[in-house]
Amino acid sequence: MAYQTEQQLEDNLITQLSAQGFEVVSLPDNAALLANLKKQLEKVNGIVLSDTEFTQVLGKLEKxxxxxxxxxxRD
Known part of the structure; x- marks a missing residue:
């Protein structure tokens, strides 16, 4: 089995996901990461989360x- 660095693994995964139609996004900081998480949760569930609801989601994920x-x- 050939050795690959973690960066090579990540780059290969991104290339494969891009080829499957996934969008590559840049998340330069934690605020952007959280905003993207909220956006994706809303998209998958077909809802709009209030700030209070999203804070509750984050609270559950901290544990x-x-x-x-x-x-x-998943639930």
Whole structure:
């Protein structure tokens, strides 16, 4: 198995996802990351989240491990 750096892995993944039609976005800071998360949650669920509701989502995501957080997002 050939060795690849983490950067190479990420670049390859981005290339594959772009080829499948996913949009590449630039998230230069935490505020942009949170704004994109809110936008994507609203898009997937067909709703508009108030600031209070989004704060509640973030509160739930702060607890637990990565598997628990993924379950919360799926539910």
């Amino acid at each position: 637990g491990n990565i598997f628990g957080k993924a379950k919360i997002l």
